[in-house]
Every structure is written in structure tokens, then in C-alpha cells.
Amino acid sequence: MPPAPPAVPLTAYLIVSAILFSLGAIGFVIRKNVITMFMCIELMLNAINLSFVAFSYKHGTVDGHLFTFFVMVVAAAEAAVGLAIILTVYKNRNTLMADDIDSLKL
């Protein structure tokens, strides 16, 4: 086993971010529950935030941190409205499965 490097390359953070994003995308496709799909979107946003912070470290500026901050605010707003939409859909359709919410399908 090779000795562990003294510090982590920036690429490692970006790869973790890419893996988390891919897992979020995969989860969005394979899950049927609307709430779980919504959580997968949050996972993807988090993965992108990690990329932003990593690039911000590379440039030594605070810009990426602020983008992350704005993404967090937008995610909070999105979660509030999205969950309200899910509540309304559940009230009307009495289901949470995306496959059963198909009124717009021909």
C-alpha cells in the first residue's frame, strides 16, 4: 500500500462532488416517491455546492462561498414551495407515487 499523500488534491473534492451529483441523478430516476425524488434534487444541489467551495479554495476568494450561500437560500425557498405543492397534490390525488400522478398523460 502506497503511503498516504500529505494533503488531499483538489481533484479529490471535485470527484466526490461528481459522485454525489451522479447518485442524486440516479436516485431521481429510480425512485418513485415524490418526496424522495425531491430529496435527490437537494443532494444534487449539495454536490454542486461542494464544487463551488472547492473552486473558491483554489482561487483564494470568497465568491464561491457566496454562490453556495445563494444556492442554499434558493434551495430553502424551493423546499418550502415544493413541499406545499406535494401537500396539495396529495390532498387532490391521495397518492405520493410519481407514476400515479399522470393526468397530463395522453
Next chain:
Amino acid sequence: MDTLLFALFAGIAILSAVVMIMQRHPVSSALALVGVMGSLAILYLLLGATFIAAAQLIVYAGAIMVLFLFVIMLLNAGAEPKPLRQSFLARALGFPLGIALIAILGFLIQRTVPPDSVVVRFADAKAGSPQDIGRALFTQYLLPFEVTSVLVLIAILGAVVLARKET
């Protein structure tokens, strides 16, 4: 020390994400997502982003996930039923294509970012303290910040309008 902490928490984050998308019950998924967000906060700390790490724990792991859990419990969401019929194509290609997505993204990152060009050490972080964030937020980024407050107001109104009883 940096390498150890990074490996530990990156591993926890990825493992929790896998658990999250494999679980059928939404409450288990939500708790795994809390694990992802907590370990991401540690990764932010390793990158020197102290303010973002705190905000991640408070806003994401605290507020947003509690909102999710409230809705899951309010709607009494149970586990997903097993799919009755699943196309052969989806079952055969789903897993390989998922791995391919991760591999392509990793390959592109390796190609575009020269390896070992930048190494991350906790002590080397130049910016990210609450003072730096606050100074930039209220000078250079003042307009986006104010627009954000309007966005949050609209979100509050939208949530109230959507969730109220039909009259």
C-alpha cells in the same frame, strides 16, 4: 490528518448517498440525507469555509430536513411498493449506465483539472471566515442579497397560498 479526515467523511457522504437512494422508505432516505449533509459540512470545514459549514448544518441539516420529515410524517408516507413490472431494458442497463455517468464525470474532471496542481490543506485556506463572507455579501453582492430576500418572501407567500384550504 487532512487526508484521514477527508477520506473518512467523503466515504461517509458517498455511503449515505447510496443508502439514501437504495432505501424504499422516505424516512430512512431523509435520515441518510442528513448524514450526507453533516459530512459535507466537515468537508467544507476542511476547505476553510467555516461560515458555509455552519450554514450547511443550520439551514440544510436543521431547517430543510425538518421540513421534509414533517411532510413525510404529515402525509404518513410509507415504503414504496415493489414495482409490479419493470422493463428488461431498465433492469439490464440501469446500473451500468449509472456507473458510466460517474466514470464520465470523473474522467472529465481528471482531464480538465491537472492532477496535484492544487492541494488542500486546512491551514492554507485564505478566505471563508464569517467576516470575509459578510464583507463581500454587503458590498459586492448587495444586490443579489436583496433580491434573495424578495425571493424568500415570494416563497413564503407561495407556500401559504398553496397549502391553505380551498374556500
